[in-house]
Amino acid sequence: QSPIELGSFFEFTYFLKGMAAINDDVQVNFWIEKEGEKVSTGSDIIYMGSFEEKTEQAKIFLPTSIESGVYQFYVEVYHQAYSARSYRTIEIVVKEGVAYIQFQGMQVLKIIGIIIISIIPAIIEYIKYKKD
Numbered sequence: 512q513s514p515i516e517l518g519s520f521f522e523f524t525y526f527l528k529g530m531a532a533i534n535d536d537v538q539v540n541f542w543i544e545k546e547g548e549k550v551s552t553g554s555d556i557i558y559m560g561s562f563e564e565k566t567e568q569a570k571i572f573l574p575t576s577i578e579s580g581v582y583q584f585y586v587e588v589y590h591q592a593y594s595a596r597s598y599r600t601i602e603i604v605v606k607e608g609v610a611y612i613q614f615q616g617m618q619v620l621k622i623i624g625i626i627i628i629s630i631i632p633a634i635i636e637y638i639k640y641k642k643d
Contacts, residue, residue, distance in 0.1 A: 513612040517577060517605065520570035521612065525586050532561040537590040541571060543601075545582045550574065559590075579605045 515521040525539070537559050542552040553571045582603055587596040602613040 514609045515573055515612065517573055517608050517610055518575040520572055521610075522568060522570050523584075524566060524568050527557065527559060527563075527565045527567065527588065529559045529561070529563045533559040533563070533590060534561055535559065535590065537588050539567070539569075540585075540587045540589070541569060542585050543571065543582050544585065545580055550577055550582070573610055575608075577603060577605065577610065579603060 513521070523541075525541070527537070527539070535558070536556050539555040539557055540552070541554070542549045544550060551572050551574060553569060555567065555569055557565065557567060559565065580603060582601050583598050584601050585596060585598040587594060599614060604611045604613070
């Protein structure tokens with residue numbers, strides 16, 4: 512949500528779609544970076560069932576030291592040896608201790624990281640299913 516007071520959290524939503532019989536925890540990392548340097552990070556552990564879809568809400572801290580500029584917002588998921596990453600370019604405009612976040616020209620930010628988990632295991636499961 513925007514605007515956000517610096518030194519507080521901004522909320523966002525992301526979507527997970529399991530493409531295999533995961534039935535395990537997955538780690539979701541998210542961060543904001545500028546010119547390759549992370550300025551804020553966060554992480555969730557989410558249980559994903561078999562071919563399950565979930566929409567999750569999270570928060571990430573906006574430090575008081577953040578300045579106006581163009582940033583990248585990343586959402587990345589890990590499950591065992593597999594990972595998938597989604598990102599968007601955002602612009603943060605800071606005025607009088609308040610951050611206004613613009614996402615691809617929109618005034619209000621609502622990021623949905625669409626992440627497909629474990630594509631290779633899904634293919635393996637499909638091949639096994641076809642053989643049966």
